[in-house]
Amino acid sequence: MTAALAERPAPTAPRPGDPRRAMLALARTEGVRLLRHPAVIAGLLLFTGPEIYRWLTGRANRFPVLSDEDWSTQFLALLVLGGGALIAANLAALRADRHATTGLYDTLVLPPAWRTGAFLLAVLPFTVLVAVLTATRIALLAALPGSAGRPDPAELALHPAVVLLFGAAGVLLAGLVRTVIVAPLLLLAAAVAVYAAGLSSLPGHVRWLLPVALEQPPMPVPVALTSRPSGRHLAYVAGLIALVALAALVAAGARNRRLVMAGAAALSVTAGAGAAQYLPVSDAVRDARATAAERPAEMQDCRSIGSVTYCAFGGFEPWTGGWDAVVRGVLRAVPAEAAGQPFVIRQRVSTDDRMLDGRVVTAEEQAAAAAEWQRIEPGAVTVGTRWGDGRSEMSLAGLVAYQVVTHESAPAHIPVCGARGVLVAWLAGQATPATAAGLRAVDATSWGGVPFGDMQFPVGFSVPDREMAAASALLRRPPGDVATTVARSWAELTAAGTSADRAGELLGVPVPPLPPVEERTRCDG
Amino acid sequence: MRRMSVRALPLLVLPAARATPWTAFLAAAGVGLAIVAVPAVFRVELTVEDLVGLLRAAAVCGALGLAFLLDDPAARTIATVPTPRPLRYAARAGVILPAAAAWWALVLTITGHGALLPLGGVTVEAAALGAVALAVGAVRLRSGDNGGIVAAPAVLVLVVAASRIPPHLALYVPPGDERWAAAHHRWAALLAAAVLVSVWAAVEPVRARSSMMTEID
Numbered sequence: 001m002t003a004a005l006a007e008r009p010a011p012t013a014p015r016p017g018d019p020r021r022a023m024l025a026l027a028r029t030e031g032v033r034l035l036r037h038p039a040v041i042a043g044l045l046l047f048t049g050p051e052i053y054r055w056l057t058g059r060a061n062r063f064p065v066l067s068d069e070d071w072s073t074q075f076l077a078l079l080v081l082g083g084g085a086l087i088a089a090n091l092a093a094l095r096a097d098r099h100a101t102t103g104l105y106d107t108l109v110l111p112p113a114w115r116t117g118a119f120l121l122a123v124l125p126f127t128v129l130v131a132v133l134t135a136t137r138i139a140l141l142a143a144l145p146g147s148a149g150r151p152d153p154a155e156l157a158l159h160p161a162v163v164l165l166f167g168a169a170g171v172l173l174a175g176l177v178r179t180v181i182v183a184p185l186l187l188l189a190a191a192v193a194v195y196a197a198g199l200s201s202l203p204g205h206v207r208w209l210l211p212v213a214l215e216q217p218p219m220p221v222p223v224a225l226t227s228r229p230s231g232r233h234l235a236y237v238a239g240l241i242a243l244v245a246l247a248a249l250v251a252a253g254a255r256n257r258r259l260v261m262a263g264a265a266a267l268s269v270t271a272g273a274g275a276a277q278y279l280p281v282s283d284a285v286r287d288a289r290a291t292a293a294e295r296p297a298e299m300q301d302c303r304s305i306g307s308v309t310y311c312a313f314g315g316f317e318p319w320t321g322g323w324d325a326v327v328r329g330v331l332r333a334v335p336a337e338a339a340g341q342p343f344v345i346r347q348r349v350s351t352d353d354r355m356l357d358g359r360v361v362t363a364e365e366q367a368a369a370a371a372e373w374q375r376i377e378p379g380a381v382t383v384g385t386r387w388g389d390g391r392s393e394m395s396l397a398g399l400v401a402y403q404v405v406t407h408e409s410a411p412a413h414i415p416v417c418g419a420r421g422v423l424v425a426w427l428a429g430q431a432t433p434a435t436a437a438g439l440r441a442v443d444a445t446s447w448g449g450v451p452f453g454d455m456q457f458p459v460g461f462s463v464p465d466r467e468m469a470a471a472s473a474l475l476r477r478p479p480g481d482v483a484t485t486v487a488r489s490w491a492e493l494t495a496a497g498t499s500a501d502r503a504g505e506l507l508g509v510p511v512p513p514l515p516p517v518e519e520r521t522r523c524d525g
Numbered sequence: 526m527r528r529m530s531v532r533a534l535p536l537l538v539l540p541a542a543r544a545t546p547w548t549a550f551l552a553a554a555g556v557g558l559a560i561v562a563v564p565a566v567f568r569v570e571l572t573v574e575d576l577v578g579l580l581r582a583a584a585v586c587g588a589l590g591l592a593f594l595l596d597d598p599a600a601r602t603i604a605t606v607p608t609p610r611p612l613r614y615a616a617r618a619g620v621i622l623p624a625a626a627a628w629w630a631l632v633l634t635i636t637g638h639g640a641l642l643p644l645g646g647v648t649v650e651a652a653a654l655g656a657v658a659l660a661v662g663a664v665r666l667r668s669g670d671n672g673g674i675v676a677a678p679a680v681l682v683l684v685v686a687a688s689r690i691p692p693h694l695a696l697y698v699p700p701g702d703e704r705w706a707a708a709h710h711r712w713a714a715l716l717a718a719a720v721l722v723s724v725w726a727a728v729e730p731v732r733a734r735s736s737m738m739t740e741i742d
Contacts, residue, residue: 046682046686046689053691083685087678098671179549180671180673180674180677181589181590181677182552184680184681185556185589188585189556189559192582195578196564
């Protein structure tokens, strides 16, 4: 405050009764202090640090889905950036009280309500910084050659909006409760509420009334299929910001007609936008979802490379090159006559969460769902809307290998045993370094067998541990040598009745003995 | 001199209880109880992982409350009284620790499902967070009057940082994970380190203290 007064240029002293300039001067000083506050700096480091670390160590996903990336960092922004703004703004507004200098401030030109206004305005520079940070992050992601989809500006704008809301809440709390413990507790309670409302096992109506609506969608979807009411939610949060700021001014003693009118306007925006979030999903989105499920070809562009046709949803075309590298990797290792058959790799989405807790699916239902899935385009290999994580690569490689080996469409998550299992797992693992890494990662965390294919899709299969052990032994050998041996015994290895032990003999790898009866996988194949 | 001070410890407990700023702790303890009580009251079906998450959130509340408990506006003016700072802190700890333990027991009771949950591990996490809060507060009190306003944000930063570190060093691991034991060794190390720092920070920060003490003795 003293600094702000000292900075005021002497010749143009403010007119008595116009505290606006003093408020702006205080806001400038407090804005800089807020940016330098340890809680804000720690928040910025926690927000950016882990992501920068991932990029530096090469663990970041180079195939981001922008329509997912735009909102998936909102909870973190609430926790660390909003939390930093909340604590720093609260401590700043309580500074006079903490230092027992409140009485001295009565001698200054700025009435309490205007001081509160200055503290509210002081959150703006940090808000702008967060907006720049969010925009830079998404621009860098969009510049990646493998980025898919497009970001929603309203989802991006929610990051700075949440920071502004929490900063204003910090100022309001300082006016209501003169204890510094309340701000961290509010942050914690808000984080728990947002997280709990986002759990898919709970009804999700409350989540849109919280500052950030956390969701756990089964998979990213093309932009035309997204149903998050992002624009209305941003308007709702903007209304909340106005309400909180006005409440802070009123708590500081401001009383006039303009405040009442602004309050009424903010309340109507908040209530209107809050209610509008619950409007049913628009017909266009519902139609697009039905089309994507029933007739995906209508929403896709296809591209043929050799004998393989790749069909991707709009926005996902940059991934066909990556898909092709994996498919080529599988086909390279099989005899020419098997590799030459035409393939269709079709991108599919599932908006129905098949992994909900407590959802029981019988084998018959599973098989019916798989048959329904294949009915749309028999023979097409399914690829999802995730890529670049190793698992997606290994799943696509596995499904292609299954089709090459068995000439059948992917089954309903049944185990693939015997020589076919060994061969499919080896073909998938040797395709590219990414599929090898994905196979190792899944093998390390799975029990009983290694699953191929996204569990959110009804199609996929698993290779039991015994077959997987033989395939792992094969993967440790030079791929060229194994491919020659495989080509020599192709007919026997791909026959349905050939056992894993026989495959071990043909390929010269040890196959572990059969486990005790109670631990064996039931083999349908 | 020193023996007399130690003998004064039991006499200090009641005044220490009166002088402790309880408001912050009670507010934090209340929020912590609410976090576990709301799902219990509404009988929401939660997984073991979600229940552990609730306990962890409650533990953060408890640590936030503890962060303020060493604050003493009179600390500077009584630096010269015969009862030294370590003894005053010991008296405070004699009040604070049973209160915090009782609160945590209440939190665990309300959460229920004791047989399913890894209560020991979660308790170590809670103790470590509380100890870090007290340690940061005590260090801050060596140079200022308000330990809590530094210790409370420090606890939050620690919690968020702990949940974002790379997987092989993870502190917050889901129950049943194979890294659970290793993660809790790290929590125990953090607890031990925080206790050591608290003990160090409890010594009165006076320059050339040893020579002064010799003169007084």
